[in-house]
Amino acid sequence: MGTDANTDAHASGPKLVKKGHSCVRLEKDGRTLVIDPGGFSEPEAALGADALLVTHEHPDHFDELRLRAAMEADPGAEIWTLRSVAERISGAFPGRVHTVGHGDTFEAAGFEVEVHGELHAVIHPDMPRITNIGFVVDGLVFHPGDALTVPERPVKTLLLPVHAPWNKFSEVLDYVRAVSPAQVYDIHDGLLNDNGLGVLGRMLGQGGPGTGGAAHAHLRPGERVGLSR
Template identity: 70%
Template sequence: MKLTKKTHACVRLDKDGRTLVLDPGAFSEADAAAGADAILVTHEHPDHFDEGRLRSALEADPAVELWTLRSVAEKLSAAFPGRVHTVGHGDTFTAAGFDVQVHGELHAVIHPDLPRVTNVGFLVDGGRVFHPGDALTVPEHPVETLLAPVQAPWNKISEVIEYVREVRPQRVYDIHDALLTDLARPIYDTHLGNLGGADHGRLAPGTSAEV
């Protein structure tokens, strides 16, 4: 399976000539979902869910389907009947030839005064890749490649390190990093690499790795 990093929280997975795109939000490239056979969205925040771009992707190819939680599905399902699927914690499905398990229910706490939105993570192909969205969800399943949200208003590096230790993946690649400056990246790389307990890598947008 080829994993291609797009800007911020979006990744593309390619296998057997088919493409699965996760979280092509407003911080990612405008064409991040182009050519996708299926799209997964973890939650409603605009850096993960860009309604206009998703509508364009679904309109451009009538074979493309979307799997997401209710708050996102409700915005699109009427316009694309039968192609927008609502999923939640514990669900399993197959999208574009990828087997997917859904883990998690809530976004991480940004501040106690702010209500928490729903959030789901997607475990792909029996643990080959796990994208948690905006939460530090630990799936009840071994994970080979963890996509770790390394910088956000709701986390700090010590929490990310402990998260990696708890998941115990074979390898970690950074996501949720659009607001992380080049000046700070070596600090994050050093701490995650030295303390996380897993092989840590960082992919520049547009670059790929086999997982």
């Protein structure tokens, strides 16, 4: 079970709950939005969501069985995602799966969402790049999926992909500086053990080269924080 120990009691925005790997839940006014409940997150990560957002088709972000379970459990739940994912699941839920792309804006479960980005980061030149979108939610928090997209607007909180086959630390740090948020929380950490998390924490913390002023924190699955404006 998570803790509210580091939640701002006066936060005016939603609550963010860290789930496994790259999945997060956002809660506001009794409604829940879930981003990227993939195969490395908890089996129940998508359940109870009023809205589901998926950044791209890789299985650590898109798990069809988890999405189907959430949609079947709540006939009012809806999905917003890019075409490659929508084509794989929309037939089972007509009218409830929405295709979006860079520059689109929409409301999902009472949250205002903007779409930023178009392509997945390069894993290797031999591997074709797939599409990838990121989501700015309520103008507060940005989930970039598997890309180092700098959103075309300021955001206070950045969900930072800290470890993947497509990134290295210098790129991650420069990305934080380019986005220039006030707060950074780790995502895409499902392949790291405690040793790796400790090293990255020190590098992104006061003992490292510096994030340009952004505060950095690692949340364990189940921990929640308030997102203040």
